[in-house]
Amino acid sequence: MNIKELSLQNFRNLGELQLRPTAGVNVFYGNNAQGKTNLLESLYFCGTGRSMRTKNDSQLIAFGKEDSHIRLQLSTQNRSERIDVHLKRDTKKGIAINGLPIRKLGDLFGTMYTVIFSPEDLSLVKDGPTERRRFLDMEICQISKVYYYDLQQYYRILKQRNHLLKEIQKKPALKEQLFIWDEQLVDYGERIISAREVFLTRLDEIAANKTNELTGGSDSLKIRYQKNCNIGEFQEKLKRNMDRDIYLGNTQSGPHKDDILFTISDKEVKLFGSQGQQRTTALAVKLAEIDLIQEETGESPILLLDDVLSELDEHRQRYLLESIAGLQSFITCTGVEDSIRQYTHEDNLFYVEDGKLMKSEK
Structure with missing residues (x-):
């Protein structure tokens, strides 16, 4: 999978931009905030x-402008795709694939696979469960439109159930209606749990191998799925916790409370891992994500590395760059480090200043 051409208009500070990237590594360097x-x-x-x-699409539109356009031409193993995005300040975004507008966001998934890695991805290890669920959901959605649909339905039903819980506080007789929402919540919730189990089992296997290679066998990474409830137990847990849910006005059981636990040598990386181990964990997970997408779809994703090389030591930089050989990659950095000079030439090195791209000599 390769991006052949990108055209931007009024996207943040990128006023008018045309880019024909190379099929391999593309490096964009310059000062911050450019x-x-x-x-x-x-x-x-x-x-x-x-x-x-x-989450606010209007923030993507250049200051003082009313709309923004993204046009992208993509080549895959079997086809060519064109993605058009139109952002407006006062209306919903419009997205079209090969000139045909899509009606729901789920129709976009599977058109272009992306994996992004930035210093903020350390939050995957260090922050709370919300960040890890967001990572989990986004990655599975990219490879499964069914999962995206189940997830949308689950959160729609969860919203309705939570609304009813608050109404029951004022009208206890409404309690009898809970079973209607509970059945649907369990149906979609258990589908989500099952998909997460399959995904995390494979992610664990691949990331463990990546960590072993990164550390020369000194660290042993384990990814554990911390389910809020098991398949077959969800319905009973909702029933058992019904009074508490009513008191709180919120559903306390279900996959929306799941988490992921990262351990190295049986110690939680978030609490006991060094900064180097936390970075290794995040890097191993991202590299495993690439392999998973390739396994599931037969396509290589587009890799986006946002100022991440400066966060890695020389060994991890070299391992990362060697691991992404054969992928189309877009790398940002403030300066062209020695570690990436061997991957650059005049066609894939760009200097960025004030929203403008300039070809740069090596």
């Missing part, structure tokens, strides 16, 4: 229909 990450953000948006930095 637009390097904005470029990667536009690519991520084409793959997922959302930003990795904001």
Whole structure:
């Protein structure tokens, strides 16, 4: 999978931009706040229909402008795809594939696979369960439209159940209606749990191998799925906790409370891992994600590395760059480090300043 051409108009500070990237490594360097990450953000948006930095699409439109356009031409093993994104301040975004508007975001998944790695991805290890569930859901959605549909339905039903719980506080007789929502919540919830189990089992296997290679066998990574409830137990748990849910006005059981636990040598990385081990864990998970997408889809994802090399030591930099050989990659950095000079030439090195790209000599 390769991006052949990218055209941007009024996307953040990137006013008018045309890019024909190479099929391998593409490096964008320059000072901070010049637009390097904005470029990667536009690519991520084409793959997922959302930003990795904001939930407000209007923030992606250049200051003083009313709309923004992204146009991307993509080549896969068997076909050519065109993705068009139109962002407006006062209306919903419009996305079209090969000129045909899509009606729901799930129709975009599977068109372009992306894997992004940035210093913020350390939050996958260090932050709370919300970040880990977001990672989990986004990655499975990319390879399974069924999962995306189940997830949408689950959260729609969860919202309705929570609303009813609050109403029951005022009208206890409404308690009898809970079973209607519980049956649906369990149905979609157990589908989600099953998909997460399969995904995390394979991610654990691949990431363990990556960690072994990264550390020369000194660290043993384990990824454990911390389910809030098991398949077959969800219905009973909802029933058992019904009074507490009513008191709190919120559903306390279900996959929306799941978490992922990362351990090295049986010690939780979040609490006991060194900074180097936390970075190794995040890197191993991202590299495992690439392999998983390739296994499930037969396509190589587009890799986005946002200023991540500066966070890694020389050994991890070299391992990362060697691991992504054969992938189309977009790398941002403030300067061209020695570790990536061997991967650069005049066709894939770009200097970014004030939202403008300039070809740079090696």
